[in-house]
Amino acid sequence: MKKKSILQAILLLSLLSSCFSGDPNSSLLEAAEEGNLADARSAIKKGANVNTKKKKNKFTPLIIAAGKGDKAMAELLLDSGAEVDADDKKKRTPLMWAAWKGHPEIVEILIENDADLNAKSFTGASAIFFAQRSKRDDIKEMLIDAGASDTP
Numbered sequence: 001m002k003k004k005s006i007l008q009a010i011l012l013l014s015l016l017s018s019c020f021s022g023d024p025n026s027s028l029l030e031a032a033e034e035g036n037l038a039d040a041r042s043a044i045k046k047g048a049n050v051n052t053k054k055k056k057n058k059f060t061p062l063i064i065a066a067g068k069g070d071k072a073m074a075e076l077l078l079d080s081g082a083e084v085d086a087d088d089k090k091k092r093t094p095l096m097w098a099a100w101k102g103h104p105e106i107v108e109i110l111i112e113n114d115a116d117l118n119a120k121s122f123t124g125a126s127a128i129f130f131a132q133r134s135k136r137d138d139i140k141e142m143l144i145d146a147g148a149s150d151t152p
Contacts, residue, residue, distance in 0.1 A: 024048035
């Protein structure tokens with residue numbers, strides 16, 4: 001019984017330590033969620049992996065920025081080497097998120113950074129599908145003009 005209590009205490013301390021250790025990857029994800037450029041720069045400077053993923057949904061900082069329409073954060077991440085087509089748990093890319101959430105300025109940045117215009121989510125949906133889903137004909141046209149297949 002004593003061994004079990006000691007193991008539980010060690011696991012708890014390990015968990016608490018990781019929560020408060022200032023892990024640069026966690027800090028970068030949090031900065032992306034909060035739109036905090038200064039903290040994102042600091043995390044990157046401390047060695048954060050710009051392609052790190054959240055455990056639950058596999059969101060990268062760029063997916064978060066794209067979904068929020070955070071142009072400055074997206075540019076910082078791309079300039080720091082973020083993978084333009086890194087996908088989440090459901091194989092949705094930053095381009096799909098930007099199209100779905102209606103952020104043409106992010107779509108443009110991602111196109112300029114050679115995003116895969118015809119990538120498919122795990123359901124087979126493309127960025128055009130997500131643009132149509134959100135009734136964003138302007139984004140659909142941007143994608144087609146950039147060379148995306150016009151079938152969702």
